[in-house]
Amino acid sequence: MSKISPFHLAIPVHDLELCRNFYTNSLNFEEGRSSDHWVDYNFFGHQLVIHLNNKKIKEAPTNAVDGKDVPVPHFGVVLPWDTFHEFAELIKSKSIEFIIEPYIRFEGLVGEQATMFFKDPSGNALEFKAFKDISQLFAK
Numbered sequence: 001m002s003k004i005s006p007f008h009l010a011i012p013v014h015d016l017e018l019c020r021n022f023y024t025n026s027l028n029f030e031e032g033r034s035s036d037h038w039v040d041y042n043f044f045g046h047q048l049v050i051h052l053n054n055k056k057i058k059e060a061p062t063n064a065v066d067g068k069d070v071p072v073p074h075f076g077v078v079l080p081w082d083t084f085h086e087f088a089e090l091i092k093s094k095s096i097e098f099i100i101e102p103y104i105r106f107e108g109l110v111g112e113q114a115t116m117f118f119k120d121p122s123g124n125a126l127e128f129k130a131f132k133d134i135s136q137l138f139a140k
Helices: 015-028 082-094
Strands: 008-013 031-036 036-043 046-052 062-065 070-071 074-079 097-104 113-119 125-131
Touching: 008 015, 015 031, 015 036, 015 046, 015 070, 070 097, 070 113, 082 097, 082 113
Parallel strands: 008 046, 074 125
Antiparallel strands: 031 036, 036 046, 062 070, 097 113, 113 125
């Protein structure tokens, strides 16, 4: 796999301070630049920006994947295996409610991965995952 450039993702939040507290103190993401209506975060080496929108996000539809109801849309990042498990323990320690608790998806199959889903206070769905064998990221 070639070197991956950092992505930039901007998402709406209905309460900037509530979400700022979540991303800073619950997820332990490093804050970058900010203003009175947006905040930049280091999202595992990528740029995540929360933007004040004042409108609560509607309930997201779901799609069945491996017997679970996966929210669509969602965003996240593929982490190294050990980092995923460390991050999952952090999330558990912060008493963040999971949509889908950390588990191994497609166990024993091509694309075996650890995954977990939860929402931020504005209802944005996040997925974090890790592949036991990263070379299977795009395997069919």
